[in-house]
Amino acid sequence: MDARRAVNVPELESLARERLTDTAFAYLVGGSGDEHTLRWNVEAWSRIRLAPHFMVDVSAIDTTLRLLGHDLVSPIALAPTAAHRLFHPEGELETVRGAAAAEALYIQSTLATVPVSEVGAAATGPWWFQVYVQRDRGFTRELVARAESAGASALVLTVDLPVLGARDTDRRNEFGLPEGLEYANFRGLPAVADELPPERRVYNPHLDPSICWPDLEWLRSFAGVPVLVKGVLRPDDAVQALDCGADGVVVSNHGGRNLDTVPATADALAGVVTAVDGRVPVLVDGGIRRGTDVAKALMLGASAVLVGRPYVWGLTVDGAAGVKLVVDLLRTELEMAMCLLGARTLAELTENLIWD
Numbered sequence: 001m002d003a004r005r006a007v008n009v010p011e012l013e014s015l016a017r018e019r020l021t022d023t024a025f026a027y028l029v030g031g032s033g034d035e036h037t038l039r040w041n042v043e044a045w046s047r048i049r050l051a052p053h054f055m056v057d058v059s060a061i062d063t064t065l066r067l068l069g070h071d072l073v074s075p076i077a078l079a080p081t082a083a084h085r086l087f088h089p090e091g092e093l094e095t096v097r098g099a100a101a102a103e104a105l106y107i108q109s110t111l112a113t114v115p116v117s118e119v120g121a122a123a124t125g126p127w128w129f130q131v132y133v134q135r136d137r138g139f140t141r142e143l144v145a146r147a148e149s150a151g152a153s154a155l156v157l158t159v160d161l162p163v164l165g166a167r168d169t170d171r172r173n174e175f176g177l178p179e180g181l182e183y184a185n186f187r188g189l190p191a192v193a194d195e196l197p198p199e200r201r202v203y204n205p206h207l208d209p210s211i212c213w214p215d216l217e218w219l220r221s222f223a224g225v226p227v228l229v230k231g232v233l234r235p236d237d238a239v240q241a242l243d244c245g246a247d248g249v250v251v252s253n254h255g256g257r258n259l260d261t262v263p264a265t266a267d268a269l270a271g272v273v274t275a276v277d278g279r280v281p282v283l284v285d286g287g288i289r290r291g292t293d294v295a296k297a298l299m300l301g302a303s304a305v306l307v308g309r310p311y312v313w314g315l316t317v318d319g320a321a322g323v324k325l326v327v328d329l330l331r332t333e334l335e336m337a338m339c340l341l342g343a344r345t346l347a348e349l350t351e352n353l354i355w356d
């Protein structure tokens with residue numbers, strides 16, 4: 001099947017599977033442990049039932065929003081995901097083209113396979129840079145400076161990954177980047193060898209397990225752009241992030257890839273929104289596959305959503321056009337849902353439209 005004939009986002013997953021090695025596909029779609037959270041993420045959105053208003057003039061629908069200084073055409077953005085050259089020969093360069101074509105905000109991962117300077121040079125739309133703090137803080141600071149000078153207009157500090165979760169399939173497959181690919185932003189960073197056998201290995205050479213809240217203040221102290229915190233589930237952690245100067249929070253469980261049996265993000269969102277109390281934008285990701293999921297996230301108080309796996313399926317199947325297709329399908333479904341809910345603007349997507 002041609003990617004353009006996919007009529008919804010989930011259909012792209014099987015198209016991507018046909019084009020990838022078993023190891024790359026498993027890395028993309030897998031979760032940790034028994035993958036309960038991975039499944040719950042998708043299920044939790046579907047469990048929320050809708051309570052539409054009819055007889056509303058929905059002949060004009062407005063999905064625009066202003067987010068941290070950006071005027072965006074829709075609340076659908078691209079989550080940071082690692083190693084895009086596993087999925088397309090041009091890697092992140094192709095993703096950033098697709099994001100621009102779709103007019104979607106793209107958050108580039110620290111673990112990109114193209115250097116941030118090159119991705120920034122290719123960008124024609126807004127993009128943010130996701131930060132994994134390295135043990136070498138001087139290197140981390142220099143990486144952030146490279147991202148900012150390449151045009152990143154915000155930083156997203158991922159806090160939920162001091163170590164990797166128990167990703168059984170990746171360990172079975174001894175997942176690693178194939179010959180010829182590299183984590184391009186780590187050039188010049190000495191490799192840390194882990195001598196322990198796989199069944200005793202906890203730590204990861206590219207993740208600093210000592211990262212704590214003062215590191216957010218440290219990042220904030222030299223960042224020239226807003227800093228968001230990604231990986232918040234608990235309301236008290238959201239408050240802590242704000243106290244340390246966060247300009248936004250992303251409710252996320254890393255797409256079910258970290259600590260299995262943490263709740264679905266759809267279930268964690270409302271608590272964080274209440275704690276944040278409108279002081280900064282709250283974003284959410286995890287399991288968003290339908291326009292109705294986007295609408296529900298906004299009803300629960302999110303300003304915008306991120307999608308992860310879906311746009312990587314699109315990238316795999318049809319490069320930049322596939323990334324754009326995913327955003328377009330979600331945008332169209334969101335507009336359909338808004339028409340059918342009687343919500344003409346994103347602000348009209350309120351909790352009142354949830355059937356309780």
Ligand SMILES: Cc1cc2nc3c(=O)[nH]c(=O)nc-3n(C[C@H](O)[C@H](O)[C@H](O)COP(=O)(O)O)c2cc1C
Pocket residue numbers: 027028029041079080081082109110111130158230252253254255256257285286287288306307308309310
């Ligand atoms: C293949 C893959 C790689 C990822 N790499 C990163 C990363 O480098 N940094 C990060 O903060 N999150 C990373 N994530 C998590 C995503 O940013 C996001 O939280 C998650 O994919 C959202 O769930 P979804 O895939 O169900 O949309 C990754 C997710 C996947 C699927």
